[in-house]
Amino acid sequence: MKTETTPEEARADLPIHSVAVIGAGSIGIAWSIVFACAGINVRICELDDTRRDSALASAESLLSEMEGAGLLSQATAGILERMSVWEELSDAVSGVGYVQECVVEDVDVKRELFRQLDQLTPHDVVLASSTSTIPSSKFASDLPGRARCLVVHPANPPYFLRVAEVVPAEFTSPTAVATTVSILKRAQIFSVHLNSEIEGFALNRLQGALLREAYCLVQDGVISAVDVDTLVREGLGRRWSVIGPFTTSELNTRGGLRQHSEVLGPVYARLGLERGHENPWTPDTINTVAKAIEQNLPFASWEENVRQRDHAMIQIASRLKGFDNPLVQCESE
Template identity: 35%
Template sequence: MAEKIAIIGTGLVGSGWAVVFARAGCDVAMYDAAPGGAEQGREVVAQQLNDLAAYGLVEDEPSAILARVSVATTLKEALDGAVYAQESTFERTDVKREVFSAIDAVIGPDTLVGSSSSGIPASAYTDHVACKARCLVAHPVNPPSLAPVVELVPAPWTAPETVKAVRALMERVGQAPVEMTREIEGFILNRLQGVLLMEAWRLVEAGLATAEDVDKTVSKGLGLRWAFMGPFETIDLNAPGGVADYARRLGPLYHSIAASTDEHRVWDEALIGAVEAQRREVLPASDLATRRAWRDRRLMALARHLKNAEAS
């Protein structure tokens, strides 16, 4: 019998999660408090499955996978019999506290709950619920159907068995879970991304480079390696003697850079406006949705390449 998964909140992230679990053979119940939200989410799932099939990234026919995805009319119906629930509602503490209260009122005794929170720790919105030992953050990259990493971040009261079980589930459905030992704002991904973004904004603010050239430096340089290796492996391979050799050779440079940029300025409206103007010259606002679809197709092509590379 297939495992049942509840998806609570069926926007782009929730719909992506539905694809992840359904293509792995799970039965998926989608629920959204907004009228018609789950139905719209299921339509997004159908489109994503067709796109993935065109790139050879699903094993079954899209229609067969979509048949595993149902719409629940109530939260209780979605959670009934579910081994796991993925909450992907609005990124606001008060909203999540309300959602977890509603979950707690109808959840079964064994269902585990992961939150797609991208930076708010689970301790901020699960401290008041009886099921808190079965709750944790399970933060994906958007879209989760194409970027497999999932950050597992336990609250102080999350049971170790919960983390272990959710990690095993994520591995079964083809994701790449990473664990934090304890909570910290921003987790791993956004703390790393935040450092890069802070410097990117700083370079543009100082008039040292344009937003387009900063982007090109990553897309045509750093990002090429980062598509299949992380920062530690990158520097391990970039010095004859490995990571220790790299640190000794270039450590003084990075220390000097850090010392010269110890002030973390807020992105004020003038700077935001300047970068917005530069981006709109390159990409009109009316073309944002088209470009997002292009991004997803490029991710699909990359996923196919990496899948073939790993198989060879």
């Protein structure tokens, strides 16, 4: 049995006081806000002069609006004081405990940047990529310090959608993962752990499944594009703001998810076949999913669980009362 804590594991528990964010596009600015709001100093690196000059103003504009809406626990000015902008990569990463890379989605650009980051930082500094689709083994596998490289893919924008996918490569150390989860927790971001690298990770695969069907429905002339958006925005999306699709199946059907899969599994399998996908839900997988959901929501309390879902929906509805969505008017024009 392992009894001693290695220096690296001990370091994973140490608070990180400053991070570097590389790239000041929309994702870089968003991560900077998330970390600075959590009390962490953020050193932003941006190559482009115009973007570098406007980075703090972009952050200030978003933070001020969030402050006006009562979303910040401290004043914008105090949060901005923790942000600095740098041109040179070596200056930006000096003394940081964690790096969040947010440059263009180009594997060659990321490979060259990670090569430099690996040389410029001690090997216990985590190097996380925000990439939406590229596994870190495609750009970090040859590096001497590859054990601290991984993907931390945020939902966009991360200051509102507080979840990120943590995707280690085979070579990523458990310490790097633990440090990452710890800093995300401090920044109030839920971590979703992927057990293996897969192109598109999970979030974009889920989004892709919905988009594939949406495009097919429009292409087949079944529904307009605007109505697809309305169905998701007013229906699925509203419900998904309090429960995910598996919990939806659990609570929408008397008999729970197991009953839901029995009745609707064959229907969904047929619909999939219509689109050329043959991947029916197996009894084993249904059992795995049901057991996971029932752990949080015991089936014996099904009626109470449904009441809690309704309670959550009522709270959302009451917060959205009077919400005038400017984008909906644009959609119907």
